Amino acid sequence: MTNKINIYKHFLVILSLFVSFSVFAQEPTMVSEQKETASEEPKSEKFNAGELIIDHIIDAHEWHVAGHIALPLPIILYSSEKGLSMFSSSHLEGGEVYNGYKLIKNDIVEVNEDGTTNEAATAKLWDISITKNVASMFISILLMLWMFTSAAKAYKRNPGKAPKGMQGLLEPLIIFVRDDIAKSAIGEKKYKRYLPFLLTVFFFIWVNNLMGLIPFLPGGANLTGNIAIGMTLAIVVFLITIFTANWNYWRHIIAMPGVPIGVLVILTPIEIFGMFLKPMVLMIRLFANMLAGHIIALSFFCLIFIFAEMSTGLGYGVAVFSVAFTIFMGMLELLVAFLQAYVFTLLAAMYFGAAIEEHHHEEAHH
Secondary structure, three states, X not given: XXXXXXXXXXXXXXXXXXXXXXXXXXXXXXXXXXXXXXXXXXXXXXXXXXXHHHHHHOOOOEEEEEOOEEEEOEEEXXXXXXXXXXXXXXXXXXXXXXXXXXXXXXXXXXXXXXXXEOHHHHXXXXXXXXXXXXXXXXXXXXXHHHHHHHHHHHHHHOOOOOOOOHHHHHHHHHHHHXXXXXXXXXXXXXXXXXXXXXXXXXXXXXXHHHHHHOOOOOOOOOOOOOHHHHHHHHHHHHHHHHHHOOHHHHHHHHOOOOOOHHHHHHHHHHHHHHHHHHHHHHHXXXXXXXXXXXXXXXXXXXXXXXXXXXXXXXXXXXXXXXXXXXXXXXXXXXXXXXXXXXHHHHHHHHHXXXXXXXXXXXXXXX
């Protein structure tokens, strides 16, 4: 089921990118068409689907609400020359320069007095601002704290009674992660050591996936589609794996028992490379699948405006198709949001289980 959904999404991503790039390729064929006389009215700027999609899926220093309304976010910068600077992102709207800083394509640069970019100072600039993705992560953390605190209080108030409310929502998911992921991949004896991390990762990815599907504040941020988030989670999984691994795990990676030395010269580098490849698979899988969902939904919305410029009548027909298909993709993304949280947690648990798996002779001895 997961493979079919991934193949289907990859096809739609290629289709949506083709539509976006076709907009970029549209250029005037005659120079005379680009010139405007004083008597002519200024031509309206063509709709740029690629730019709109990129603006929605990348991180930003403000949170777009609707139309030209945006919620400014705090900018926090540290420069060796100017020290710590904190101000609102509203000061940098429209390419304005504030306190020697300027916002260019969502990147903050330090500028000279004549307005040119100071590349040497910009290279040493530390940008620790609260961006849209960071704000979304804080909101999701607060939401998760509220969810689990409510469930914990319900257990204390009604011990032994049937769960209801938030407790009833979380308990089946917690049992699912414990029984179908942790116990099955790690084992009955040692799963409890890893269960808190697996539960945290599962709910963090699932909640942020769902929040990313909400088109308005406090949703709409592409947090799990940001490769930095996937990389951070994958690095944590990698560190837990190597620091909790037993001797049997390292022996099979460095010098697999029963393999001739001549073969080990080839096999050992492959095993070491595979050890680093596993977290990369976790990172790319989460990043690519969630990013693809956002691109597909936005691409079909853009079709409405693209065909509206070509023909008004056709634009209305495409609008019905695009909205219907976007709703379908939204329903599919609800399933994908859960599947990606499940797959990431399951693969992490399998890596943990392989790292602490005991040798068969040791198991027989115990």
